[in-house]
Amino acid sequence: SQTIHQWPATLVQPVGSPLSLECTVEGTSNPNLYWYRQAAGRGLQLLFYSIGIDQISSEVPQNLSASRPQDRQFILSSKKLLLSDSGFYLCAWSVEANTEAFFGQGTRLTVV
Amino acid sequence: GENVEQHPSTLSVQEGDSAVIKCTYSDSASNYFPWYKQELGKRPQLIIDIRSNVGEKKDQRIAVTLNKTAKHFSLHITETQPEDSAVYFCAASTSGTYKYIFGTGTRLKVLA
Numbered sequence: 001s002q003t004i005h006q007w008p009a010t011l012v013q014p015v016g017s018p019l020s021l022e023c024t025v026e027g028t029s030n031p032n033l034y035w036y037r038q039a040a041g042r043g044l045q046l047l048f049y050s051i052g053i054d055q056i057s058s059e060v061p062q063n064l065s066a067s068r069p070q071d072r073q074f075i076l077s078s079k080k081l082l083l084s085d086s087g088f089y090l091c092a093w094s095v096e097a098n099t100e101a102f103f104g105q106g107t108r109l110t111v112v
Numbered sequence: 113g114e115n116v117e118q119h120p121s122t123l124s125v126q127e128g129d130s131a132v133i134k135c136t137y138s139d140s141a142s143n144y145f146p147w148y149k150q151e152l153g154k155r156p157q158l159i160i161d162i163r164s165n166v167g168e169k170k171d172q173r174i175a176v177t178l179n180k181t182a183k184h185f186s187l188h189i190t191e192t193q194p195e196d197s198a199v200y201f202c203a204a205s206t207s208g209t210y211k212y213i214f215g216t217g218t219r220l221k222v223l224a
Contacts, residue, residue, distance in 0.1 A: 032210050034212070036214075042216060042217070043118070043201065043214050043215055043216035043217045044156070044201060044203075044214035044217075045214075046211060046212070046213065046214075049210055049211060051210050059211070090155065090156070092212075094212075097144075097205065097207055097208065097209065097210045098143065098144035098163070098205050098206075098207055099144075100146065100158045100161065101146070101158075101212055103148075103155040103156050103157070104155060105154070105155050106155055
């Protein structure tokens with residue numbers, strides 16, 4: 001069966017520090033991969049999605065970036081965190097478009 | 113760009129009553145509409161979905177209706193129970209775009 005792993009679960013980082021969140025999917029190949037951010041009391045904002053290695057689309061211009069070094073690995077990064085980057089970050093995957101998306105357990109990031 | 117509006121943002125009902133959450137989407141080409149339930153501190157999980165070639169779908173106490181002309185879709189929960197308390201998200205997806213655009217969420221509280 002397919003599983004998705006996301007880590008770390010919680011992270012407290014100072015303003016200006018770098019960020020690296022990792023997401024890995026097991027049990028499937030060539031998944032569509034997604035990064036969402038959920039700010040307190042708000043919805044799920046799509047940040048990046050990828051339909052294959054070296055195919056990453058950005059939805060929201062900001063100081064975050066995403067990379068897909070392997071087929072089932074999706075990384076969210078930042079060179080310098082801002083206070084406004086605090087939130088709950090969720091990785092997700094789907095087999096194909098217009099099918100169920102499965103979410104990771106999320107990373108709660110607090111920038112101080 | 114694509115947008116999904118969701119109402120209400122909070123909803124309190126007495127146990128045993130029905131709850132209705134409504135969403136409106138902007139992209140007329142959207143053809144897949146999932147609903148996710150997110151319990152406190154956990155990942156969103158799919159509870160029901162509907163495709164554009166269907167007007168209504170039921171799964172026990174949960175139903176979803178779709179009005180393509182008005183670009184509306186709704187989640188109906190009957191005989192609500194305390195364990196239904198959670199945040200519910202609607203989403204819309206369009207073939208070929210690979211994106212899931214989520215609403216801002218509805219916090220449902222079922223009062224015992």
